[in-house]
Amino acid sequence: MTATPMPRSLQDLAEPEPTAGRTDRSRTPTRRAVLGALGGMAVAAATVATPTTAQAAVTRRIAESFWRPATMGAGTGSGTALGAAGVRIAQPTGRFDYRDPHRNAGTVTYETATWDSPVVTPGFAWTELIASWNAETPPGTWVQILVRGIDALGTATAWLVLGRWAAADVSGGAAITRASLDGQRTAGAAVSTDTLVTGAAAAYRSWQLRVVLLRAAGTTATPVVRLAGAVATAVPASGSTAEATSRFGGTVTTLAVPTYSQEVHSGHYTAWGGGGEAWCSATTTAMILDYWGAGPTPAEKAWVSPATDAQVDVAARMVYDAEYGGTGNWPFNTAYAGTRATAGVPLEGFVTRLADLAAAESYLSAGVPLGVSLSFSADQLTGAGYGTGGHLMVLVGFDGAGNPVVNDPASHLIADNARVRMTYQRGQFERAWAESGRTAYVIRPSTTTAAPPTPSGARVPISPGSRSVPRRRG
Known part of the structure; x- marks a missing residue:
């Protein structure tokens, strides 16, 4: 990797004042609205096909790019070294003074190094971007994930923070409180928890990711980043065109993913987002980890009381976002999964978006369950028994008619794993x-190559009424 000059301070990258964490959340927290921050600009589809009925057919376009140790050499490092395990600090090239706004502590000076991805041009004007990463963060270290959009003229936005992350929490020895950073906005773009959202008029054609690796000044520990990237999508404008149901490909299967009800954990550890009744995302992640045999050890669960399905409580603790005030930060969930291993093989976890259930079927046929994010009213999903502005569940298979079989942690709002x-x-x-944007958690052994993503720039038919922001989940 070649070196590039390091900014004098990470303050040069993005350092607006953080907003206060939410305290007025409902049973399932909803994503903070960001359209107002964009000056009322509509979020529009990248392409509109020729109408075949009285209404236009609209498309969502999806493109993801992820780098792993074998491909991270395509990026540009400053003060980093690339090895078989990933990118690490070699010789720091900057310093960063940081006062954690989520704890009662003073300013700490960190040494920094950076890795920048190549510039990605997906072939369409994207309107939403979600980053993902997997990293090891020994005590005293952490990583910061930033992204910038680039328009057709090559003009870039400021760098915007999509996460300040350490694998542990502060009580477990982490250097910082794990948190997103709301309140950031630039010309035509704003951050909503874990998603960079743009207005249609912004017409960002490219993007670039930056990973900042940090360690306490005067120490030698280093984070190691072994996956980094993002999925970009073009989100259609509101409308009323109904979306056609995808065709079933014939994979009749039900993966043996254990069933855990978030309702069993109602009232548990309410400091982490309000307790189990809001832990759909953490419960989803816990189910997938246990499917892979990668859940927490007895020692890692020993602090949980009551101890029933303690892995759910552990997951809530390990994915909690102090800025958002909940456990529903999508990449925080997959980053936690990326710290686990199965039979000595590290897992990898990332957030993507899929075209439809036909695309999801290729994962299921390869034995990979998916965490999926949905939003619906009480009368829109027969049998659920509730409505939600945003909810996570595990897609575990399909029946003979192609209907999705899921592990729904809401369990009809009844505290019973059997439901x-x-x-x-x-x-x-x-x-x-x-x-919810057809958002999915992909969590699998890092050696798995099944189910390649939707090709860059692929057009995916979708209802124009589908908008993934401001939907949110627990």
Whole structure:
């Protein structure tokens, strides 16, 4: 990797005042609205096909790019070294004074190094971007993830923070409190927890990711980053065109993912987002980790009381976002999964978006369950027994008719693991999934190559009424 000059301070990259954490959340927290921050600009589709009915057919476009140790050499490092395990600090090239706004502590000076991804041009004007990363962060170290958008003229936005992250929490020895950073905005773009959202008029054609590796000044420890990247999508404008249900490919399977109800944990450890009744994302992640045999050890669960399905409480602690005030930060969940291993093989976890259930089927046929984010009213998903502005569940298979089989941690709002497994109607499920952008957690052994992502720039038909922001989840 070649070196580039390091800014005098990470303050040069992005350092607005953090907003206060939410305290007025409902049963399932909802994403902070960001459209107002964009001056009322509509979030529009990148392409509109020729109408075949009275209404236009709209498309969502999806492109993801991720780098692992074998491909991170395509990026540019400043003060970093690349090895088989990933990118680490070699010789720091900057310093950063940071006062953690989420704890009662003074300013700490950190030494820094950076890794910048190549500039990615997906072939369409994207309107949402979600970054992911997997990293080891020994005590005294952490990573900061930033992104910038680039328009057709090559003009870039300021660097915007999408996460300040350490694997542990402060009580477990972390250098900082794990947190997103709301309140950031630049010309035509704003950060909503874990998502960079742009207005249609901004027309960002490219993006670039920056990973900042930090360690306490005067120490020799280093974070190691072994996966970094993002998925960019073009989100259509609101409308009323109904979306066609995808065709079932014939994979009849139900993966043996254990069933955990978040309701069993109601009232547990309410400092982490309000307790189990809001832990759909953490419960989803815990189920997938246990499917891979990568959940916490007895020693790692020993602090939990009551101890029933303690891995759910552990997950909530390990994915909690102090700025958002909940456990529903998508990349924080997959980053936690990326700290685990199965039979000595590290897991990798990342957030992506898929075209439809037909695309998800290739993962399931390879034995990879998916965490999926949905949004629906009480009458839009038959059998659920509730409505939600944003909710995570595990897609574990398909029945003979192609209907999705899921582990729904809401369990009909009843505290019973036996009520977690559900089969929903395919069309209803796809529409509810579209309302959250067809977002998916991919958590799998790092040696797995199954189910390649949607090709860069692929056009994916979608309902124009589907908007993933401001939907949010616990």
